[in-house]
Amino acid sequence: MDDVLNATRTETETKEADFRVATTRVYASFTVDDRQYEESAEYKAFVIATSHALDSTSRMRTPIDPPRAGGAEIFRLDLANATKTIEFIDHHRTRSFYRVTCCVSVGRSTFVLSFDDGSECTVRSPSRDPVRHLRGTTNDPCVAKDLSLPYPDDITLEFTPSERATFDEYRGFYRGSYEKMMRAKSKFALAVRFDEGPRLRATARFRGVSSFRDCERRKSLTVELDGRGVRLMPGSFGTKFLLISLCIDDRYVKTHLVLSMAKALGTFPHAFRYVRLKIRTRGQKRVEHSGLYLLMDDPKSSLERAHNQLSVVVRRRFDPARKNFTSSKGVPEVKSYPNTDIEAIAGRVRYERVVLASESCEDKACFDVLNNLIDLEGYLSWMALMTWVESGDYVDELWLYASNENDGKHRFKVHAWDPDDSFESCHHGGEDAIVGLGNLLYCAEGAIDRVLVRSESMRAHYIKILNEVLRDRLNERALREIVDAQEGQIRRLLNDDDTALGLLELREIEPSIDSATEAVSEIIGSLRYYRDVINFRRRSLLRDAEAYASFDPSATAWTSQPTADDCDDGAPTLVTQVRSYDRIDQDILLKVSGNGGSYALNVSFDPIVVYNGSTYVATRDEFVLERWSSEQHENVTRMAMSSPCVRTFIGGGYIVLSSICDDSIPHMFSLHHRFWHGFANASSPMIVSRLLGCV
Known part of the structure; x- marks a missing residue:
């Protein structure tokens, strides 16, 4: 450190500053600057704790932010061994990557990790809170068996008789008045059980417009556990999660399929997977089987966990409605961090800068101007995907988020949302859909999208990315792997007749279905149908002369x-x-x-x-x-x-x-x-x- 600065510091301040530098160096070395914490086979990170010497004096109990998913092992570090620790980590990372298997039965405060070359390090026992919901689910003493955590397949919502009455009242709302709908959105108390694990107290509420407009019984929910978070999926940790009913999703496959494609393109960062949902009232033996649901990380919580200095999250609304100043449909939804009125206004202003730049940029400058404000390649990749899967309504199904981690520079990143209108015609009859790119744009309505019509430079960038998405990033093999993984989940979970009978929408379409075998056949058939549609659609887009000429200049x-x-x-x-x-x-x-x-x-x-x-x-x-x-x-x-x-x-x-x-x-x-x-x-x-x- 600079001698002049050191001279003005107290001894404690100097220790804290030096320790922050040392721990940051070790943390960066071990995680290779990757903040994503994964467990079991994806295990990546240790959390570096404050040294024993500073524990009782430092105001800075955790010198650097741990991986936001939490629950990692803790590596003891003192200033004296910082360099040695970095060398130790680097030495092992170049030869092998080590995973830690956490056993429930561990009662010691610390234990020794032994490596193949005979070296050792002392590690504190991991927090049990992230896996508290799994206790009692297995006879094996280890939570992590065969390097994989037994994530729950069954989520049971449990109620006292009075709680169940409230739940049934709210769930019973279907296409009623606005006032009754708002009451049906109220929070209610319940307990949640994962597989056969312990009962955890929670609150929940019904969510989503379609839950009240289109889902007569199987509605979507937001659930928040009391106390600390749990792990329900790889890469997920928290107290809040979504249960999506997929009630208007054809045979429950489109949303999972398109989000998997978006995830492969880096335009959907949140964890999700199928689960079975059950509902029961305490004291009663009868269990209501609600069929397959999509378990998903709560988006805002997930973004908060993944970014140390998240500053704003925006959900774009209907850009065409912005022309009518009296309409509220065009006003974006903004959440700021910290969540104050001033910060929310600032977040809205940052979004409006993107819109203004879209409307005023000049042809060749448009890409650079917009790319300075938003991850334009991510945005164009998302647009290419929405065009590919013929999403009839995606103008408002876009989230943008920014953080202060990049030297305070606010540059929006994007992620997809709610693609249940894929393989559908344009909403509102396509009255606001942009024309001018033939079949290379489908139902696009956004302010940024309109730049593609008037800027040849932006158009060229989009067509280049469209080719990359269709030919390389999501080629036929990658799509097949996505479909196979989804099919595997469906077959594994839909293995009993009770679950099949809970799929009310499927039984309404095909009343003859009365077994899991028949339900699996119908659902997998739909999934493969959409796989084929996507592949034929891929060729349809690539056969466009402009797209093909962009890929192959000799196309003429x-x-x-x-x-x-x-x-x-x-x-x-x-x-x-x-x-x-x-x-x-x-x-x-x-x-x-x-x-x-x-x-x-x-x-x-x-x-x-x-x-x-x-x-x-x-x-x-x-x-x-x-x-x-x-x-x-x-x-x-x-x-x-x-x-x-x-x-x-x-x-x-x-x-x-x-x-x-x-x-x-x-x-x-x-x-x-x-x-x-x-x-x-x-x-x-x-x-x-x-x-x-x-x-």
């Missing part, structure tokens, strides 16, 4: 195919182009132009395709020949898209294009495998055209 290059000139008015011309989307050589585009007369053209192709790394000769029924849509090619005005002039026929290894009109307008077609297997020999000459005749 075509190969001329010779045709014999046996026609009085000249032979028709045929040009082809081979395209690759999520696999190699999946699509052959054919553009045929007549010279004013009718003709019949035979086009041969090689029907060998690649499937799972092997090749085979595909049958004619496996191929699709479709007319190229107006949004998928570069010359809309010159292409005849719906004209019946050109008729098509597909045979085994050949197609016939025949024109019955005297026109010279180009017609474009796509030849691909029904399941988009790549052509095995598209890179070598494979198209042979032959003129059958002309009139």
